[in-house]
Each structure stands twice: as structure tokens, then as C-alpha cells.
Amino acid sequence: MFRFPVSLGGPHDNPKQPQSSDEQPHRAMIDEVDFFRSEKRDDQNIITDETNRVHVKRENSRVVDDDDRSTGINTGLNLLTAHTGSDESMVDDGLSVDMEEKRSKIENVQLREELKKAAEEIQRLKEMLSQTTNNFNSLQMQLVAVMRQQEDNHHLAMTGSKDMTNKRHEGSEMVPRQFMELGLPTAEVSSEERTTVRSRSPPSLLENSSSRQRGKRLLEREESPETQSNGWGNPNKVSKHNASSSNDNVSAIDQSTAEATMRKARVSVRARSEAPTLSDGCHWRKYGQKMAKGNPCPRAYFRCTMAVGCPVRKQVQRCAEERSILITTYEGNHNHPLPPAAMYMASTTTAAASMLLSGSTMSSQDGLMNPTNLFARTMLPCSSSMATISASAPFPTITLDLTESASNVNNQTNNNPLMQFPQRSGFTELNQSGLPQMMGQALYYNQQQSKFSGLQIPTQSLNAGENVSAATAAIAANPNFAAALAAALTSIINGPNNHKNGDSNTGNNNVRTSSVERQ
DNA sequence: CGCTTTTGACCAGCGC
């Protein structure tokens, strides 16, 4: 599932550009020129080999030779004349050289066709890979939902109704669970109970509850027929309607709850860009713009328009401190196939959201054992700040910071109180092997963000030796990491100035405002 | 003409 080798196959890997099929023949043309030059330079080794092969294929050469004479007589004469003055041509007789060149041309043509076929095959494989990745992502989402459902069912069966009262008293211990179980607790408790919980909760939970309510409003607005059809219905509204009813509809609730959770989970990408927005391969429609408090730059709101009713939205805003940094916050998951160009970012956001949700949904140990947390397990022991999970945000948000330079990586390590790990992780080795510094960047938590217990423990439990093995295993095994890495690499390769290039994939290389989104 | 962007209005939550 490592997709980045595929993504690196072409400039920005835009499928709209049939580069592979075009470039290969072009390369073949270059090879053709180089072939003749090297043939003259490399003395007799090649000639001898070619001559031997000419004898084998003499019959074909003659046939083509006759055809060439019938169509262009001067060709043969010129070639003979040209090689008459050559010392190397005297190694074989003139007929042999003539046939050899013609045969080489034929071989080049055949090679070109083979390359073209190979390019087409690569293109097909890319499409298959994209489709497979898409399916994987959707399956992963379903898996997360099912795991959540199973856990909830188990939890309900084990604790029963007395757990309802315990929840009120457990207070902060339930923070991680409550934080993510945005739907089910709402379905289980009445609005008064929610108020009680909220009033007794720590500040983070207060914020979470407010976000829950805010999300409820947000989702209630989305309960248009269009939205219902895409699976992003209003779970909280369903929960509200079912609050007084029995729990016989638990699975439906859980399903919608999981979807709502995925909908609410946000993935924020910080990247340096002079372009108004990131070119992530999706089609977006701007539906609003607001001046956010504390930031002179307006915040723009976009909706995915690649499919009717796609619930994915994103917010784009420039960093107030550094205008060159573009903060793009994605919310939701696409309900439609994505082009390869869009897969990297979509996969990254989906994987990050899955990791975020699964890690925070599970208990601490479960979160550690969850395969989707390999990303966190792997990245956590490392340095710097590729990804930041924020519990203080209105929604659970994971921030992928693609703005840090290599020099900052080590500096930030020392600045992060939770990241005083020795620089011996597998990523250090990977960095030395020439991979971008993205590999050395890590997921970390601020102290104020440490409420994600499921993801916090690994930072303290893994020693340096485990880091190496965990990193190696995760690199090889975890598609989430691969997806994130692919996106990161793509972003790095594209570079901060490369949104123009990204746009050029679609023939638009101007710095545009919103039309950048419509590739 | 259809689609997208702009932008003011509107809504709901929250804090005081």
C-alpha cells in the first residue's frame, strides 16, 4: 500500500496529464540518439553483439531493407557514405552496418511500443491502486465504526444502566471516551443529564460539549434530503429523537454516530504556500468567508463538489503570525471516488482522522494496541511536530504541519517537553538515507492537549529500542503512515512554490483566487 | 445560460 513510489512517478502525478504515455516515447527518442552515439564510442563490444544479433535477424532486416529502398533510396546511400569514413564501420562490412542501423531503428520502434504499452499498464495499475486505496479507506472507516460499535455494545452489556450514573461521577476519567463518543452518550442521556455532565466536567469537556452542541446544529442543518442520502445524516438529531425511545436501534445509532464522529474529526494541514489554497486535487466550491477573530486574514469555507452531497468541507485561512503559511482544515470524508491527485490528501486526512478517532475512542491500552495507531506509535517517539492533536479545538483536530524545515526538526525536539527522546529512532536513520525531513517529524502532544490518553501513553512507554522496531514495522505495515507520508512527500516535492505547478497540471498556472480549487 | 464567487444576513452557542 505504499503509494508514494507511484506518486513520484511523474510530476505531481496528475492523472489528467497523460505524461507517462507521452514521456516514455520521448525518452525512447533520446535513447535512440544516445544509442547511436554510444555505439560509435563503445568500440566493438556493442558492434560485435549487434552483429551477432544481426545475423540472427538478417531475414527481417532484409525485408525491411527492401521496404526502405522502395520508399527512400537516399537513406541507404547516405548511411553508407557516412559510415565509409568511420573507422569503426570497417569492423563489419557496409551491408552489415546498414542493416544494423535499420534493425536498430526497428528495435527502437518496437521498444517505443513496448514502453507505450508499459506506460499504459502503469496507468492502469495506478488506477487500480487508486481504486484499491479508496476501497481501503472506506473499509477502514467502516472498521472503525464497527469496532466502536462492538466496544459500545460490550460496554453497555457489561455496565448496564448503572453505568449511566457512574458517568456523572467519573468526571475527567471519562474525558477521552466522552470526547469521541459524540453520539451515543447523547442518545443515552437526556439533555438535563448532559447539562449535568457538562457542568461537572473539566474545561476541556466543557468545550467538547459545546462543540457537540455546535456540531449538532451543524448537522441538523445538513439534514437535507441530499445530505441524508450520502450517509452524513444527522446522528445527533437521530439521537435526540431516540433519546426517549428504547435502545433497539443501537446499531443504527452507532453507525450514524461513527459517521458523525468522522464528520466532526478535523484534519488541519499547515503548509507554506503563496497560492490562495492548497491544490489537493479535489473540486471545491466556496460557500462563505468570514473574518475570524484574531486574524486579519479572512477564513474561507469550501465544500467538495466532486459529487453531489459530498459532506467534505474545508476551511482555508492564512496564519496570522506568518502569512505564508496556509492552514487548511478538512472535515468529513468523501463519499465518492477520488482521482489519484486527490487521493493523497484525502487518504492522509482520512487516515489521520481514523487514527485520531480510533486512538481517542479506545481506552489507553486499546489505543496503543489499535493498528491504526501505529502511525502515532511510530511518530510519537520521534522528534518535532509533524502532527499535533488538539483537544482544545472545537472539534477533535489533528494538525499536520508541513512547514517545518530540517533545521527546525531538532530544535523543536528540544523545545517540546514531551519529546525529550534521544535521536535514535528509525526515522533518524531514514533521514540519513536521504528521505525528506518529513520522516523525522513526529506526532506530539502539548501538555494541554494530553487529554487523548489513548495516544498519550505510547509516548512514555516506548523506549528507544522499541522505537526503532516499531518505526520499522509501522513503515512497512501501516497504510495510514504511507498515505500520510505520500501526501507529505508530495507536498514537499511540490514545494511551497509549487502550487503553480500543481495547477499547471490542469493547465492553469496562474495565481488565482478561488478558481485554483477548480482544477 | 449555468456555474461559481462574493457578501451581507441569519442562526445558534456561549460568556458576561
Next chain:
DNA sequence: GCGCTGGTCAAAAGCG
């Protein structure tokens, strides 16, 4: 209750 804020809507304008 009021004001602030974030988020969304929808009519008008712009664009190809």
C-alpha cells in the same frame, strides 16, 4: 438578555 463569534445560507454579481 445582549453581544460576540463561528458557521452557513442565499441573493446578487461575475465569469466563461
